[in-house]
Amino acid sequence: MRRIVRLLPHSPRQLQSIRSIKPRLLARHAYFSTVTEEVDDPPSTQKHSFKAETQQLLDIVAKSLYSEREVFIRELISNAADALEKLRYRQSKGDEIDNPLETLKIDVSLSSSLKSITIEDNGVGMTKEELISNLGTIARSGSKEFIKNIGEGADTSNIIGQFGVGFYSAFMVGSYVTVMTKSATPGSPGYVWNSSGENDYEVHEAVGIPRGTRIIIQLKDDAAEFCTNDRVIEVLKKHSNFVSYPIYLEGSQVNTVQPIWTRKSSEVTEEEHKDFYRSISGRNDSPMYTLQFSVDTPVSIKCVLYVPQFIPKFDFANLGQYGISLYSRKVMVQAKNPKLLPEWLMFLQGVVDSEDVPLNLSRELLQESVIINKIKSVITGKMISYLNRMAKRDANKYEEFYKEYGQFLRIGLVSTESQSEREDLTRLLRFESDKEDSGVLISLDQYLDRAPDDQRHIYYLSAPSREIALASPYYENLAGHGYEVLFSYNKEDDVVLFKIETYKDKRLTSAEAANVKAKEKDGRNEEGEEPKLDKQSGSVLSSWMRNTLGKDTVKEVKLSDKHHSHPAVVVVENLTTLRRYLAMTPPEQKEASYKYLLHDNVTLELNPQHPIIRKLADMKDSHPEVAELIAAQVFDNALINADLVHDPRKMIPRLNKILESTLDSVEVSSSSKFQNE
Numbered sequence: 001m002r003r004i005v006r007l008l009p010h011s012p013r014q015l016q017s018i019r020s021i022k023p024r025l026l027a028r029h030a031y032f033s034t035v036t037e038e039v040d041d042p043p044s045t046q047k048h049s050f051k052a053e054t055q056q057l058l059d060i061v062a063k064s065l066y067s068e069r070e071v072f073i074r075e076l077i078s079n080a081a082d083a084l085e086k087l088r089y090r091q092s093k094g095d096e097i098d099n100p101l102e103t104l105k106i107d108v109s110l111s112s113s114l115k116s117i118t119i120e121d122n123g124v125g126m127t128k129e130e131l132i133s134n135l136g137t138i139a140r141s142g143s144k145e146f147i148k149n150i151g152e153g154a155d156t157s158n159i160i161g162q163f164g165v166g167f168y169s170a171f172m173v174g175s176y177v178t179v180m181t182k183s184a185t186p187g188s189p190g191y192v193w194n195s196s197g198e199n200d201y202e203v204h205e206a207v208g209i210p211r212g213t214r215i216i217i218q219l220k221d222d223a224a225e226f227c228t229n230d231r232v233i234e235v236l237k238k239h240s241n242f243v244s245y246p247i248y249l250e251g252s253q254v255n256t257v258q259p260i261w262t263r264k265s266s267e268v269t270e271e272e273h274k275d276f277y278r279s280i281s282g283r284n285d286s287p288m289y290t291l292q293f294s295v296d297t298p299v300s301i302k303c304v305l306y307v308p309q310f311i312p313k314f315d316f317a318n319l320g321q322y323g324i325s326l327y328s329r330k331v332m333v334q335a336k337n338p339k340l341l342p343e344w345l346m347f348l349q350g351v352v353d354s355e356d357v358p359l360n361l362s363r364e365l366l367q368e369s370v371i372i373n374k375i376k377s378v379i380t381g382k383m384i385s386y387l388n389r390m391a392k393r394d395a396n397k398y399e400e401f402y403k404e405y406g407q408f409l410r411i412g413l414v415s416t417e418s419q420s421e422r423e424d425l426t427r428l429l430r431f432e433s434d435k436e437d438s439g440v441l442i443s444l445d446q447y448l449d450r451a452p453d454d455q456r457h458i459y460y461l462s463a464p465s466r467e468i469a470l471a472s473p474y475y476e477n478l479a480g481h482g483y484e485v486l487f488s489y490n491k492e493d494d495v496v497l498f499k500i501e502t503y504k505d506k507r508l509t510s511a512e513a514a515n516v517k518a519k520e521k522d523g524r525n526e527e528g529e530e531p532k533l534d535k536q537s538g539s540v541l542s543s544w545m546r547n548t549l550g551k552d553t554v555k556e557v558k559l560s561d562k563h564h565s566h567p568a569v570v571v572v573e574n575l576t577t578l579r580r581y582l583a584m585t586p587p588e589q590k591e592a593s594y595k596y597l598l599h600d601n602v603t604l605e606l607n608p609q610h611p612i613i614r615k616l617a618d619m620k621d622s623h624p625e626v627a628e629l630i631a632a633q634v635f636d637n638a639l640i641n642a643d644l645v646h647d648p649r650k651m652i653p654r655l656n657k658i659l660e661s662t663l664d665s666v667e668v669s670s671s672s673k674f675q676n677e
Contacts, residue, residue: 045202045204046203047202048132069172073236076119076170077240077247078243080213081243084122084244090124090184096186097184105122106245108232112228119215119217124183125181127191168197173217174220178215179194181213192205240331259330260292262353265293273287273292277290277306281349286309287307299371301352305324323341325352328357337372342412342415344415352379398430410496413500428443430443432487455506458509459486459510460493461487461488469485474510477562477563485511494579510576535559548632553598557605566610568634568637569642570638570641572644573601579644581593582594582644598639613634629658630658633654
């Protein structure tokens with residue numbers, strides 16, 4: 001016994017006759033209906049056994065190679081597009097083909113009642129030998145063989161993939177597969193290939209088959225979703241929306257959006273980019289920036305990238321759900337591939353199409369990570385260069401980008417291991433400056449352009465706001481010497497700038513760590529200047545304060561040689577690192593960590609010109625209890641300026657005592673004045 005396939009044109013009479021038959025398979029498509037019946041084997045039917053390794057691999061393909069069964073549609077559409085491209089190539093050579101004026105296309109038809117899906121192309125078709133060769137061995141590749149045979153120098157960029165593996169993905173969803181094909185060579189007979197994907201397959205000649213290939217899949221019970229119109233449209237638009245040839249589902253074209261990344265960037269209008277961006281992102285805004293490029297080395301890619309107008313909502317714990325779409329010759333390989341971008345560029349929307357992506361197995365698993373890493377490197381470099389160009393071209397627009405996406409640039413700076421990439425990213429940073437109005441951002445290059453040639457540092461200060469930065473004793477010291485200071489209001493910048501270390505041979509130095517000393521004077525005070533505590537008295541006060549605060553609280557107390565208007569400042573080596581560490585300490589360990597780390601690292605520097613310090617030098621002897629309270633508060637105030645106070649509420653009892661003492665002295669003074677009067 002064998003199965004035969006009859007071709008029946010659609011007409012009321014013939015459809016009526018079809019309904020009277022009890023077929024194993026009936027599938028409608030654009031031209032014919034097909035009926036499969038079991039009849040006695042005639043001598044012309046040939047039964048072939050799958051090769052041993054093919055039989056073994058069939059199970060792998062159907063169960064393991066693809067993570068989602070829907071990709072069988074993508075694979076069969078890709079094969080159909082290959083067949084159409086091969087036909088176009090033969091026509092371009094001047095070969096004679098059957099029905100040369102026929103429009104090239106792909107048809108998909110469904111039958112929910114019969115649980116079948118049919119995918120048909122009017123491409124190059126196959127001879128009997130090609131049918132057995134291409135479908136009889138799973139590792140055989142029709143497209144690969146085609147590219148090999150046409151020789152060097154020919155344009156093969158539209159040949160999508162390897163036929164053998166992709167075709168057998170049909171058995172993931174099909175219990176029985178029929179292939180009907182006829183070679184485009186004039187006078188060629190048609191053939192039918194049948195198999196259940198088990199031990200063997202059948203091939204026999206058939207009449208009435210048009211040029212091309214038709215694949216009819218009898219769906220398994222658990223794959224009935226693939227004979228419903230909505231589900232198949234969803235899969236076609238997801239995976240095959242940019243195939244070069246029109247795809248029709250039940251007579252309506254599905255792939256109407258053009259793959260603009262294949263065109264020259266100068267030919268694509270802003271409106272086309274906006275429409276394409278919206279179609280792939282599902283957003284309603286317009287892109288802030290658009291980058292389209294193509295390169296041939298170190299890997300061949302065509303790419304279009306978009307920066308959304310507003311930052312998308314991000315879950316940094318699940319970055320795998322982000323990324324741009326990966327295509328190979330306009331066929332989707334992955335809808336979201338997070339490995340194509342570094343983490344700091346995950347906000348991008350777009351498409352990258354590479355001919356070098358391996359397709360010998362599943363397009364989805366992409367085991368050749370070397371190629372993916374090359375693509376990632378190219379995209380990263382191109383995007384950084386593009387942003388630097390945009391920053392120079394339109395500073396105001398770039399500031400909008402920076403305010404929206406600055407946090408991602410910071411992630412890139414901290415995470416990259418490439419020194420050249422870090423320097424390129426550093427150019428993109430922007431900060432406020434004490435030399436500019438509030439809200440105006442400048443780059444490090446702008447800072448250096450107006451810095452003295454002999455200045456060896458780029459000074460910056462991290463603070464919650466501009467107001468606090470301007471009032472900082474660390475800023476006052478630098479401003480008093482005429483240095484420009486950059487202001488950062490983002491705590492992450494502390495780590496970023498510390499990580500950068502140097503830029504164009506200039507060291508990035510926090511104002512808190514700047515070793516800029518006040519100019520030496522001849523001992524005389526300028527007009528209006530506060531008198532200065534002498535060194536002997538300062539040394540005695542410093543020793544007393546260290547004993548009063550406790551050696552387990554502060555490492556050293558000394559007179560300051562810096563210029564500022566505060567009673568005291570604390571100096572801490574590697575303050576940024578220490579502050580970061582303390583911030584990450586668990587709540588239950590914070591108090592112990594602060595106490596342990598500060599006493600080993602903090603130096604308290606006293607301002608010998610400040611009235612509080614000068615009066616404290618006398619008060620320590622005349623009013624020791626109040627002096628001890630004031631000494632402790634001076635130290636805590638300095639820690640606050642350095643952002644090193646864990647819990648300021650602990651100061652409240654001390655502050656209340658200081659206020660009480662102050663009020664007592666005011667009352668005594670007022671009472672004495674009243675009595676004298």
